[in-house]
Amino acid sequence: MTTGHVFIAVSLDGYIARPDGSLDWLTGAPDGPSAPEGEDFGYAAFIERMDGLVMGRGTFDVVAGFDPWPYAIPVVVLSSSMQNDDVPEALRDKVRVKQGAPREVMDALGREGWTRAYIDGGKVIQSFLREGLIEDMVISRLPVLIGSGLPLFGAVDGDVRLEHEATRTYPGGMVQSRYGVG
Amino acid sequence: MTTGHVFIAVSLDGYIARPDGSLDWLTGAPDGPSAPEGEDFGYAAFIERMDGLVMGRGTFDVVAGFDPWPYAIPVVVLSSSMQNDDVPEALRDKVRVKQGAPREVMDALGREGWTRAYIDGGKVIQSFLREGLIEDMVISRLPVLIGSGLPLFGAVDGDVRLEHEATRTYPGGMVQSRYGVG
Numbered sequence A, B: 001m002t003t004g005h006v007f008i009a010v011s012l013d014g015y016i017a018r019p020d021g022s023l024d025w026l027t028g029a030p031d032g033p034s035a036p037e038g039e040d041f042g043y044a045a046f047i048e049r050m051d052g053l054v055m056g057r058g059t060f061d062v063v064a065g066f067d068p069w070p071y072a073i074p075v076v077v078l079s080s081s082m083q084n085d086d087v088p089e090a091l092r093d094k095v096r097v098k099q100g101a102p103r104e105v106m107d108a109l110g111r112e113g114w115t116r117a118y119i120d121g122g123k124v125i126q127s128f129l130r131e132g133l134i135e136d137m138v139i140s141r142l143p144v145l146i147g148s149g150l151p152l153f154g155a156v157d158g159d160v161r162l163e164h165e166a167t168r169t170y171p172g173g174m175v176q177s178r179y180g181v182g
Helices: A043-048 A057-063 A102-111 A122-130 B043-048 B057-063 B102-111 B122-130
Strands: A003-011 A015-017 A052-056 A075-078 A095-098 A116-120 A134-142 A160-169 A175-181 B003-011 B015-017 B052-056 B075-078 B095-098 B116-120 B134-142 B160-169 B175-181
Touching: A003 A043, A003 A122, A052 A057, A052 A102, A052 A122, A057 A075, A057 A122, A075 A102, A102 A122, A116 A122, A122 A134, A160 B160, A175 B175, B003 B043, B003 B122, B052 B057, B052 B102, B052 B122, B057 B075, B057 B122, B075 B102, B102 B122, B116 B122, B122 B134
Parallel strands: A003 A116, A003 A134, A052 A075, A052 A116, A075 A095, B003 B116, B003 B134, B052 B075, B052 B116, B075 B095
Antiparallel strands: A003 A015, A134 A175, A160 A175, B003 B015, B134 B175, B160 B175
């Protein structure tokens, strides 16, 4: 079975993007993930262990505009409305669309040989959490309140207790915690 | 001028209480604030520096039921609907009601000699933050998702950048960060 893994930045008030999907509060942060010093906050080591990335349509619409394309691993976009033909031509060898419930998708990816999947985007993370498909989460909290936006977390069926594994702090004020789930 | 200081526990998904005000997710946590080991997570050292506590009506309605009364410092309840006569008799030497905008209230408390006020409750913290009346916040994040409840943070007029001062972790998985504001 493929396991899900989260590596995500969040504002102090729990948002992963502004209401329009914008990440300017993150990339504009002093010593934020785009810090010129080359600090990657453990991202390269994280992604090296992943066989691919599963994201929602909303996240894809934001990252599709990134130039250069930021991912060296295969990307699967979960969408019931999008088709493979809707993927911009330049990305067709890197991105494909899948439909289905989270567990079905993970089962299918497992049959393709995926052991670990990077799960990204608020709604996708929430639905995979509810289905017990997330094994661990690395949450990097920036010291800024943005007031509104797309939340990292949403409704749960009951309390979800996590296991705190480690916390690191960075000079720019980011607090990065790793949690095991379930 | 009296400065405002926050010391609060929050779930990993950003709630300070369940929708009905309940704190069972917090007090029931292994090594949570009520941990029998006597660990107080810095609370005694924090409150020792405070001249009094300002809370909203919602928070008062929850803590009014606590026995014994948990505060050794004077408590001011901000409420436009409550009167001093509405304070239970047993608490009248410990609790009084004030009305007015956050800055007016802090000015009045300053004239009474308060230097530092402990600011508690989601709505009160949010309004004091918006008015620039909070000097620092100690946020203790528990490793549990509760899915819904009263949020610590709310709308802001613009991005509020905070200064991360320190983070400590505790054996039960609490991650406690101190931030300076403004």
